[in-house]
Structure formats: structure tokens, C-alpha cells
Amino acid sequence: MVHIEEVQFNSRTIIRCDRCPKRIRVGRSDGWNIIYKRGVIIGFLCSQCQTPEENAEAEINEATLDYGVDAFGRAVARPKGAFE
Numbered sequence: 001m002v003h004i005e006e007v008q009f010n011s012r013t014i015i016r017c018d019r020c021p022k023r024i025r026v027g028r029s030d031g032w033n034i035i036y037k038r039g040v041i042i043g044f045l046c047s048q049c050q051t052p053e054e055n056a057e058a059e060i061n062e063a064t065l066d067y068g069v070d071a072f073g074r075a076v077a078r079p080k081g082a083f084e
């Protein structure tokens, strides 16, 4: 069975950066980092607050995870290949 990460918000939910007061809608959060801990989303970082290390980590996540919105309008991240 494929492990699916489900997030408790949809693409119109407004998220806030963990390090500054910046807010953005999930659906427009290009460049923002999702902070994962053991595959669970625990927070967000805007593009200005990311360290180079965090930026590199995000690129690894992007290479290994597919992002999408499921049938219920919720944002989901799954290991690459899970949508096929």
C-alpha cells in the first residue's frame, strides 16, 4: 500500500511563515518551504527565511515528492510515482 501524506488544509488555506509574519495562500506558495518532520508537515518557511541548507533540502523533497490536490480539495504530498 502506498503511504500518503495528507494535510489538514486545502489550497485556499492561508499559511504563515514560521520565522516572520508573512502569510500566503497554500495554492500560491511557490518558493515556500514545507517543513517536514518524519514525513509530517509541521510548518512553513517563506523564500526569504530559508537558509541555503533548507533550500537544498526543499529541492530534495521536490525531487522525491509529488504535490497535488486530492478529490476533496486537500493539498497532498506523495512519494514520486504514487500518482501513476
Ligand SMILES: [Zn+2]
Pocket (backbone or CB within 6 Å): 017, 018, 019, 020, 021, 022, 045, 046, 047, 048, 049
Ligand atoms: Zn519568513
